[in-house]
Amino acid sequence: MVTEPQLDRTVDSETLWLPCELTGPGWKARGDRIPADKRVPFNRPTAKQILDALPFVTRYFFYWVKHTFDKEKLFINTFQPLKHKPFYGVPCGGIGCGAMGRDFRGGFCKFSLRPGLVEHKVDIIPANHFILSVRCDGRCIYQKVLSCADMALSGQQLSAWDFSFPKKDLYYRTVF
Template sequence: MEATGEQFDSDKPPIIGLKLKLNHEFPLLSKQIIKPKPSQIFELMPLSARYLKYYIGRKMNKKRPIMDFVNLISAQRMYGCPIGGIGGGTIGRGFKGEFCRFQLIPGIYEYITVPECQFIVNIQNEKNETIFQSVLSTYDKPKKSPVAWEWNVNPEDCEYTALYPRAWTTYDFSLYGVKLTCRQISPVIPHNYKDSSLPCAVFIFTAENLSKEHRNVSITFTWTEIRTGSNKKKVSDKLDLERYSEEHTSGVNLEQIIENTPCTFTIAKKKHENETIHDSYCLWNASKTSAYVWDCLKKHGKLSPDPSLTPPSTEIA
């Protein structure tokens, strides 16, 4: 793993903040039910009439209402520090490691957990043999998740800390000779509202070798399109993939349409010297070739292009 060049111990979570074990379960369940008091009904009638006019108008134009008080969604006690949130939207993460709430259109929230959007860790010994591989989430494995992928992290050995705009997750893999720390940082920049409002983040992983032997640790980040609307169907015909390479970074852009609005997701990484835009990523299809991603990492500890796929595909890793 590379040193980040920072002169302070930013890997260590702060003393204050939201601190939870990754097996934490909140004792209370909350439901978003609005029941006005009898004395308030008369006062709310003018407001209710204006809202119904707005709601029916949006429905007649086949648009989703920004404030939907007819189909309320109960808040779940699963969320952690969001990505973004200053003004240009958010991508929500659960404290157990899943990507689970998307607000990419102002006022419109998608409460969905996308199992294909994950971090995957691979640990190899000095013989380049994989001794541990897992999705870095302790959220219950969704039924529609890639079949070959494994959720092997012990939640009792992991801790989450959130102090917006940062979050830390520590993974104790001492059984395999490694302690792993993930730092999530959203760009809240003083006097720069434009960039600070973007729903983006930097993830920095630091691995500490606890054994007396050499360890190779690799992190893979996978992403797919976000299925929106009531049917949550795939929108493959609206997707476009584009590789890019700049002076210090390289990555892949995934373009899709969300609520008739163009949206671009980007995975970027630090570019090493003489690295090309074809290195360190591959295209895959979650319904057909997700096993290739898993098996490729388990065998080699890194990705290589899937020979069975040609662009465009619907997922990037």
């Protein structure tokens, strides 16, 4: 039999420790944060920048044509820039060993597990999440997906998973 822990009901909820109240380096965001800025890959170049870049653009164009017709995926494809969303957080991983990119709401959206290639997904992949499971006597008594990212679930897709994590209760903090 599982008993509920006894809580001290006299403690004011405002005085409880919250991860977003820590001081020091890092970037913090709550799950219900709405980013104010719209991310774009670059600004329009000036005429001088275009002129200076012509030799590179010419070489790159021939390189792009060769690899496109050979059906090879390019490491950086200047003619098809990646879409950016303002939700991206710091990746989980290290330099040279691959990484999985997460957004600050808990969803996974970028993968660079193969050296030199980034599998960039603009939308959150529903099946890629951390799940908290509490078991007692071999039985699952509580389970919740640790993400509040908006995603489209179709039909019975992952219907056994609980995606109802409250956005206001998710705190993201990264130290980089």
